[in-house]
Amino acid sequence: MDFMNYDIFTKDQWRNFYQGASVPLTQASLKQIKAFNDRISLQDVQDIYIPLIHYLGLLIHNFDGWQDTKANFLRQESRHVPFIIGIAGSVAVGKSTTARLLKVLMNHFFGGQRIELITTDGFLYSTAELKKRGLLARKGFPESYDMKALIKFLNDVKSGKPLMEVPVYSHKIYDIVPNEVQEIERPDVLIVEGINTLQLPHTEQIYVSDFTDFSIYVDARPKLIEEWYLERFRALLKLAADDPENYYHSYSKIPEEKAVEAAKNTWLTVDLPNLEDYILPTRNRANMIIHKEAQHIVDQVMLRKS
Numbered sequence: 001m002d003f004m005n006y007d008i009f010t011k012d013q014w015r016n017f018y019q020g021a022s023v024p025l026t027q028a029s030l031k032q033i034k035a036f037n038d039r040i041s042l043q044d045v046q047d048i049y050i051p052l053i054h055y056l057g058l059l060i061h062n063f064d065g066w067q068d069t070k071a072n073f074l075r076q077e078s079r080h081v082p083f084i085i086g087i088a089g090s091v092a093v094g095k096s097t098t099a100r101l102l103k104v105l106m107n108h109f110f111g112g113q114r115i116e117l118i119t120t121d122g123f124l125y126s127t128a129e130l131k132k133r134g135l136l137a138r139k140g141f142p143e144s145y146d147m148k149a150l151i152k153f154l155n156d157v158k159s160g161k162p163l164m165e166v167p168v169y170s171h172k173i174y175d176i177v178p179n180e181v182q183e184i185e186r187p188d189v190l191i192v193e194g195i196n197t198l199q200l201p202h203t204e205q206i207y208v209s210d211f212t213d214f215s216i217y218v219d220a221r222p223k224l225i226e227e228w229y230l231e232r233f234r235a236l237l238k239l240a241a242d243d244p245e246n247y248y249h250s251y252s253k254i255p256e257e258k259a260v261e262a263a264k265n266t267w268l269t270v271d272l273p274n275l276e277d278y279i280l281p282t283r284n285r286a287n288m289i290i291h292k293e294a295q296h297i298v299d300q301v302m303l304r305k306s
Ligand SMILES: Nc1ncnc2c1ncn2[C@@H]1O[C@H](COP(=O)(O)OP(=O)(O)O)[C@@H](O)[C@H]1O
Pocket: 037, 039, 040, 041, 089, 090, 091, 092, 093, 094, 095, 096, 097, 098, 228, 229, 231, 232, 235, 295, 296
């Protein structure tokens, strides 16, 4: 049954859980938020995301305390264990925007802590490798990710490895960027964003969610997500027009409606089935579900009871 184990809160209810205005966002940090997405609703930042940051702050505080208690019991030296937040949901639902927003807000509110963000897109096989494996049409599906490498990375983070490297994926070239890595160095909080963060891949015994301390599923109606997918595609097309290196460059040379028609076809034949068959079934494993309506406005927050 859907949402069997969740408390469901309207936006008003959720907003009222945290009214502390003692640390207001400065004009500079609001500008920073607007700079990466000028359509983001600042009202939602105030009503949804700032209470969420404070909720996370409480969780992290408890988590740190438990690490000390546990080390004490085991007569081990206490060490700082990174807190990992997973963010799941459909392609184009707004996972990376949510993740980046949380990062900006945590940097603001959790002074002095190192907040890092990675996307599991970096663990997709390269286009050449997908071709070799006959998986080009299955990009984004569970088998298109190097799950072993992703799990090893998360294990390294939790074990306190000082420096890690993550491959980088680019929507612009539609592939893993050759010879580029993202360095991750001793994070206090690591946000891991990706469609597969709540999945149980049949190839592995250990899952991403074994390493996450809190998980968020970003949710919306598939018809709306399709709109957002096509909007993002139009934005990518604009960027591609003057850039022959861009994967979408050839699309920018044909009439826009034709290009959008092709993107819609990709949504209907690849990303929507992936949502229905592999992503949506993981929703009820999340600790929190953030539900959005038109214009990405959040209308409900659901918290798993246990
Ligand atoms: N909260 C938001 N407010 C406004 N636009 C958003 C918001 N979240 C996402 N978007 C837009 O929706 C599209 C998909 O978002 P994105 O973060 O790239 O999704 P995902 O990482 O899930 O694929 C992008 O064009 C992005 O700018």
